[in-house]
Amino acid sequence: xxxxxxxxxxxxxxxxxxxxxxxxxxxxxxxxxxxxxxxxxxxxxxxxxxxxxxxxxxxxxxxxxxxxxxxxxxxxxxxxxxxxxxxxxxxxxxxxxxxxxxxxxxxxxxxxxxxxxxxxxxxxxxxxxxxxxxxxxxxxxxxxxxxxxxxxxxxxxxxxxxxxxxxxxxxxxxxxxxxxxxxxxxxxxxxxxxxxxxxxxxxxxxxxxxxxxxxxxxxxxxxxxxxxxxxxxxxxxxxxxxxxxxxxxxxxxxxxxxxxxxxxxxxxxxxxxxxxxxxxxxxxxxxxxxxxxxxxxxxxxxxxxxxxxxxxxxxxxxxxxxxxxxxxxxxxxxxxxxxxxxxxxxxxxxxxxxxxxxx
Ligand code: M6R
Numbered sequence: 001x002x003x004x005x006x007x008x009x010x011x012x013x014x015x016x017x018x019x020x021x022x023x024x025x026x027x028x029x030x031x032x033x034x035x036x037x038x039x040x041x042x043x044x045x046x047x048x049x050x051x052x053x054x055x056x057x058x059x060x061x062x063x064x065x066x067x068x069x070x071x072x073x074x075x076x077x078x079x080x081x082x083x084x085x086x087x088x089x090x091x092x093x094x095x096x097x098x099x100x101x102x103x104x105x106x107x108x109x110x111x112x113x114x115x116x117x118x119x120x121x122x123x124x125x126x127x128x129x130x131x132x133x134x135x136x137x138x139x140x141x142x143x144x145x146x147x148x149x150x151x152x153x154x155x156x157x158x159x160x161x162x163x164x165x166x167x168x169x170x171x172x173x174x175x176x177x178x179x180x181x182x183x184x185x186x187x188x189x190x191x192x193x194x195x196x197x198x199x200x201x202x203x204x205x206x207x208x209x210x211x212x213x214x215x216x217x218x219x220x221x222x223x224x225x226x227x228x229x230x231x232x233x234x235x236x237x238x239x240x241x242x243x244x245x246x247x248x249x250x251x252x253x254x255x256x257x258x259x260x261x262x263x264x265x266x267x268x269x270x271x272x273x274x275x276x277x278x279x280x281x282x283x284x285x286x287x288x289x290x291x292x293x294x295x296x297x298x299x300x301x302x303x304x305x306x307x308x309x310x311x312x313x314x315x316x317x318x319x320x321x322x323x324x325x326x327x328x329x330x331x332x333x334x335x336x337x338x339x340x341x342x343x344x345x346x347x348x349x350x351x352x353x354x355x356x357x358x359x
């Protein structure tokens with residue numbers, strides 16, 4: 001039931017602070033130590049490499065997750081698109097462990113990979129929102145997202161839930177392995193900060209409505225750019241915009257623009273820069289200046305700690321490894337309001353289904 005909301009998507013965007021709190025309750029003790037099945041932790045610990053396999057938004061959540069597993073648990077992690085992996089399996093490490101990210105637990109492309117993985121007798125974990133879903137039943141282990149049903153075709157709360165749960169799992173793994181980075185990382189406190197930060201963002205709906213109207217409503221195309229984690233989020237926010245507002249959008253590694261794509265910049269082309277990583281903030285700002293000099297309409301989404309007076313949207317500061325949970329929210333809201341202001345059916349974009357059960 002969407003209650004007083006015009007569309008499920010907006011309701012689901014609004015639910016994200018509570019999803020963060022719920023994951024914290026389910027998977028963390030009061031003292032912040034993770035509560036994760038010991039067999040699962042042992043199975044992952046004995047692997048030499050993680051392979052995250054997923055499609056669409058879940059793939060984008062995997063890109064963020066990989067950085068968490070590498071930085072907190074020190075385990076090399078690869079992320080793959082299911083439909084590619086299924087028929088072009090790369091050379092695997094000696095002891096691979098597979099993580100399937102899937103909101104629905106029914107995505108045929110991901111299932112095809114799981115069937116191959118099972119045939120090869122490799123252990124696996126499905127992280128899903130749907131108990132008893134096909135991928136949950138067929139993997140060795142399951143962790144549930146507890147995000148509540150996601151009805152809108154455009155995935156929002158499942159993305160942030162997948163990232164939060166991967167952060168918890170990475171913390172658990174790193175701690176089990178006595179890694180200092182994991183021991184020093186207070187995931188419980190971070191998720192509380194993230195929940196409050198998300199709330200502050202979703203309370204600013206009028207700002208995003210206005211920005212969508214001025215920057216995105218009449219444009220044929222748009223770019224999201226960033227580096228590292230901000231690049232991963234730019235892929236997700238571009239997908240959101242494409243699928244519900246039909247604006248041709250691309251997420252770009254900001255350093256790559258000058259290697260070709262900058263040729264597409266014209267007067268008033270929207271270029272949205274995501275800046276949450278101290279190391280690369282200056283570089284992405286230069287890239288924004290380069291496109292602005294060619295007429296682009298630039299918009300910035302920046303964490304408080306890195307913000308300058310002219311920035312468009314300022315995000316509350318959280319640990320740099322967790323910023324994706326906040327920087328994605330403006331992109332979700334911008335996509336929503338662009339679609340809404342175009343009079344489109346936000347929850348049911350053309351040509352798309354909620355779960356994609358054919359390859
Ligand atoms: O249920 P899954 O997470 O496996 O679905 C994967 C994709 O089909 C899904 O994320 C799709 O990209 C969404 N429509 C994106 O908003």
